[in-house]
Amino acid sequence: MFFKGAPSQDEKQFIMREVLALIPPDSAETVRIVAQSIKTDELTYGPVFHAWAKPYGRLKARKILALAKPDPDVLHDLLEMRGEASKRRERFKFRTAAELQALPSQPSRIDGVFPAEGFAVVFGASGSAKSFLCTAAAAAIATGEHFFGHRSRPAPVLYIALEGEGGYRNRTRAWERHSNRPFPTDVRFSIEAFSLIDPQDVDDLASLCPPGVVIFIDTLNRAAPGADENSSKDMGAIIAGAKRLQRLTAGLIVLVAHSGKDAAKGLRGHSSLFAALDAAIYVERNGDARMWRIDKAKDGEDGKTHGFRLHSIVVGTDEDGIDVTSCVVVPDDAAAPRRDFKELTPNQHLGMSSFREAAGEHGVVDDGGTFVGVHVEAWRPKFYRNSTSDNDDTKRKNFNRARSDLVRDGYLTVENDLYRMGGAQGAVQNAVIAALLIAERDTGTTAGHSRDSPGALSGTGRDTTL
The missing domain is CATH 1.10.10 (Arc Repressor Mutant, subunit A)
Incomplete structure (x- = not known):
């Protein structure tokens, strides 16, 4: 299911029927909660409610609906409660070795780089081209095309551009001119303010996303306003927000972040972030030479590197007739910063x-x-x-x-x-x-x-x- 416009009334009713199929009308409290949730749009959901409540008693259900006060969140809470109860009952499963071996392996979004579900970071110094690289990755994921020789599997992508939306406008134009085709429509961009440490922001965003979505958040710093990345408490809140968003969307969350003052020491901020990741990509620049390296991957090869360069493309002219340019990422292993392993001191x-x-x-x-x-x-x-x-x-x-x-x-x-x-x-x-x-x-x-x-x-x- 990819991004699309607002659902029709028939689609809304279908979704509600699917949801209510998980909830038996076995008590007045359950019927009251469902009545409160559908009261926000009784014209659409009323027929679904009455059909669902028939085993409880239509007359009793009508009375409950008439007295119900609209509350769109109670149904979500009920589902979550029932889901947690079910999880507790099924939490422990004992398997034989044969059953363990028969379990499917975790699917990947980009083979050896990103899992289909999880939490990842792309990090590097300012000017390393990490945002350009993520734009290229987003396009590859949306189309299911290879990314630097790694197979990708198609998924809807949301790119939350919190730094310089004008730059992304020109980057997509550059991609189109370089590729001779429109930028993939299954990549959507959001330029509105968003905070990972605001639970309401996280829930609101998740409610608009299709299952299995890949969400790039560029950058971590802008998505955590007022937070101290070096504080274990604040970083804990950032991680909790990212993992909640991942859980609600059943997808992959990719934060775009900065390296520390000493790039050799890795990702900026508290060490708990790196520990919480399923994957990490480091992007490095040395002059015009650039490379990205897999610093952490569950099923990939740590340390594997790929070189690339930025190819400049004219995307238009400004009001003075001067060319406006942007760049696209072009794989080029010859362009990777060289590490000449000389004799040690x-x-x-x-x-x-x-x-x-x-x-x-x-x-x-x-x-x-x-x-x-x-x-x-x-x-x-x-x-x-x-x-x-x-x-x-x-x-x-x-x-x-x-x-x-x-x-x-x-x-x-x-x-x-x-x-x-x-x-x-x-x-x-x-x-x-x-x-x-x-x-x-x-x-x-x-x-x-x-x-x-x-x-x-x-x-x-x-x-x-x-």
């Missing part, structure tokens, strides 16, 4: 070797056998112990500089203070670490110092091959 080398040592002894492997990282506080003492600095303050500064440099240059990635290998071979090296940790757990040897794998995690190999 002595301090970075110490950081890398101490990381490997800590990973071998204190790395965390999840139930699926994936290395999820080593905590910064398990890594720190290894660095301090091997450092030749004279005092702890210097060691602390050198350690902080090493880990920041290694993340910035792509050797490592970090999430919630857990560090993993990055770079082109990151996935392979993380798999090796996981295998060694599992072997340690099974045999009782220390992975980083196993007789069968001398130096495997001790840092004796060349760091330039990462």
Whole structure:
């Protein structure tokens, strides 16, 4: 079901019949609640109400309807209450291994990038072209076309443009001229003020959206007026609003956000946001070269990157006859910012070797056998112990500089203070670490110092091959 105009009377009655089919008229209180909700448009919904209430008694139902005061929200509350009661009864389900394996996998909206249902963020520094990239993603999702080689599955899209609506007008024109076709009608734009931390705003928006919609909210900062993104309380309210919107629409919510002052440290704001995400995309610019990277994906490959460039297109002229231009995103892996993995400095080398040592002894492997990282506080003492600095303050500064440099240059990635290998071979090296940790757990040897794998995690190999 895609976006369309206001429903006809027949469509309204059909929807109401479908809703009331979930609610048996088994008490005066239930009939009264339904009567209150349909009283807002008795001409349309009256016949549906009387047919539904027949088992309760038409005469009694008529009296209840005549006395009912209009309240459009009570039916939603009743459905929610009954739904929660049903969920509680069916909350626990015990499955065999065969039944577990037979469960369908979670569908994706863009394979390896975005799930069909969930909560995601696209973030980067100002000027990185994250909004241009999201406009391109919105068009690809609406049409079911590939996005940078990733298959997408069609869905209605709502783009909430809270920063510079004029820019979006020109971006859609540029897309049309570049593509030689109209911008997809299944992408709709909203330029009105919207707040994720206002429950009424969230409910009102959700009521207008079709199920399974993808909602881009550009930007997080504008969608949370007055909130402090660094506050755990305020960020909690933002996350709660986004998840409520996702739950009400059964779709995907994508926030467009800024990176922190130090882009190497990731998403701006409280760390609880990144932890709550199902997917995260980082967008980076280095001069005219740009790339986007999968920083978090449930079923995708973390660290996978795609280069792109912005192609400028004339979309009209202003009142002085001067060309007005905008841009479109053009995939171009050659345009991705290069990361030349040069020889590490002595301090970075110490950081890398101490990381490997800590990973071998204190790395965390999840139930699926994936290395999820080593905590910064398990890594720190290894660095301090091997450092030749004279005092702890210097060691602390050198350690902080090493880990920041290694993340910035792509050797490592970090999430919630857990560090993993990055770079082109990151996935392979993380798999090796996981295998060694599992072997340690099974045999009782220390992975980083196993007789069968001398130096495997001790840092004796060349760091330039990462």
